[in-house]
Amino acid sequence: MKLNEIPRNAELVLTVKDSSTTLDFKTRVQDSIGENKIWVDIIQDKNGKTVNFKGIPVSMSYAVGDNKPVVWESVFVKLFKVNGTLKQAILASADGEEQNRRRAYRQKINLPGKVDYGTNQEDVIVRDVGSTGFSFISNNKGESHGTSIVIACSFEDGEVKMTIEGRIVRVQELKNGKICYGCRYIGRTDVINSYIRRKKREES
Numbered sequence: 001m002k003l004n005e006i007p008r009n010a011e012l013v014l015t016v017k018d019s020s021t022t023l024d025f026k027t028r029v030q031d032s033i034g035e036n037k038i039w040v041d042i043i044q045d046k047n048g049k050t051v052n053f054k055g056i057p058v059s060m061s062y063a064v065g066d067n068k069p070v071v072w073e074s075v076f077v078k079l080f081k082v083n084g085t086l087k088q089a090i091l092a093s094a095d096g097e098e099q100n101r102r103r104a105y106r107q108k109i110n111l112p113g114k115v116d117y118g119t120n121q122e123d124v125i126v127r128d129v130g131s132t133g134f135s136f137i138s139n140n141k142g143e144s145h146g147t148s149i150v151i152a153c154s155f156e157d158g159e160v161k162m163t164i165e166g167r168i169v170r171v172q173e174l175k176n177g178k179i180c181y182g183c184r185y186i187g188r189t190d191v192i193n194s195y196i197r198r199k200k201r202e203e204s
Contacts, residue, residue, distance in 0.1 A: 001070045001096040004032035006062055012040065012090075014077065015059045022147075022170040022182070025051060027088075036092040043077070043088060046144060046173050050086070053077035060090065070096040106130035107196045113155030117145060126155045127180065129192055133166060138179040144171055145179075150186065157195075164192055 006012070006029050014025045030039040043051045058077055063069035076091040106128040113126040115136060124136040136153060138145075147168050154163040170182030185192075 001062075002035045003038045003072075003090065003092050003096075004035050006032075006038065010062060010064075013061045014043065014053075014075075014090075015061070016053070016056055017059075024170070024172040033089065036095075038090050040088055040090055042086065050079070050088075052079060054079075060092075060096075062096065068098040070098055072096040105196070106135075107199050109155075109157065109199070111155045111157055113153055115154075116152040117149060124153070126153060129164070129196060131189065131193060131196070133169075133182060133184040134164060134192075135170075135180055135182045137174070138181065140179070143179070144173075145181070147171055151183065153183070160195060162191065162195060164189075 008029050008031065010029045012027050012029065014027065016023045016025070025043050025045075027040040027043045030041060032038045043053075045051055053076075058075050060072045060075045061069040072092050072094070074093070076093075078089050078091065080087050080089060107130060108128045109126055110128075111126050113124055113136065115122050115124050122138065122140065124138055127135045127137055134153065145168065147170070149168045150165065151168060152163055152165050154161070156162075165186045166183030167186055168181050169184050172180045172182070174180055
């Protein structure tokens, strides 16, 4: 897929990764400039500051509904001044290709839970659990706990009471201002895998 095939106002997700951290940034298409260059809404962080991706490896995904996302493994995000106005463009050296959203299965649960950050505890919504990790949504709008933090997360599902431990590796700010954290497990996962198998049986 070429960049100019993405419709105007379509939402894009830009992903920046290093060895331990993944950050997502959302923007929308304004207009196309040739086959593989588009103008997008200025990308800002949670503090409203323009993000400069100069020299940073960035991947990008675009998806509609339940379709597989189209992923550009490497794009360039540049800032320009056009007639005195700051604009941001995305350029791609190759076409995007459809990819699976995840290689590892995730079980949606959306259950209330608690997370412990050392001596601090917070009420959250545990969004999903999987074979490699889990995610939860923080109700503290706009307050990010960062990445590479070790947490303990507990939740109940009927008679099942579970506590899982993980390291935060992914932070995504949602449209409502809340924060979604993706975590990678620390330690054994036998109990959570049994729970996932049970949930799958119940839904089948």
